[in-house]
Amino acid sequence: MWQKKDIVNEFQRLGKRITKQRMVILDVILEQNWTDCKEVYYEAVQRDSTVGLSTVYRTIRMLEEMGVLKRVYQYVFTDETGVRADGENEVIAPEFHGKNGLRQIEKEKEKCCSVSAS
Template identity: 55%
Template sequence: MSMCQQDVEKVLQQNGKRITRQRKILLDVILNGKWECCKEIYYEAVKRDPSIGMATVYRMMATLEEIGVLERRSVFRMKDDVQHC
């Protein structure tokens, strides 16, 4: 089964997470890039919304890992069945 941003948002909601503007931006950034670290995600996200903090990125990555959308290896990688719609 392939998941897109909308599917990830639904899973977040099912797990009691609000879908904020910042979370939408972070999901878009994460799904549309190949990132080596959270800092790279932060640098891209802050271009779109300067109010996004580094801690927000780390929390989002932890949340995505917690709900099973993302897995941590030596770097974060989106699971193979998650894609941008």
């Protein structure tokens, strides 16, 4: 698992600027796993109102290129009503479920991220 100081060192090695906004985003990401870049943004902007959504996307893309984050796509089976077939009670976009009950939950490219133990 990457530590904050290792990530900062890698930023420096790659010639990337270490801004206050990037440090806030990094803190948010390292505190827990996030499934959506907008969730990271909403948390980061509460801590520092100068953090922009594009900064979050760029920082996450950079962390992904460094191997700190890994993009994840999730697929779940649903029945014809859109309820998860694995027994969970979560309804997943019932108006978009597939013909065979397979519903692809594909986040936008930059939205899916989870901390990788690379």
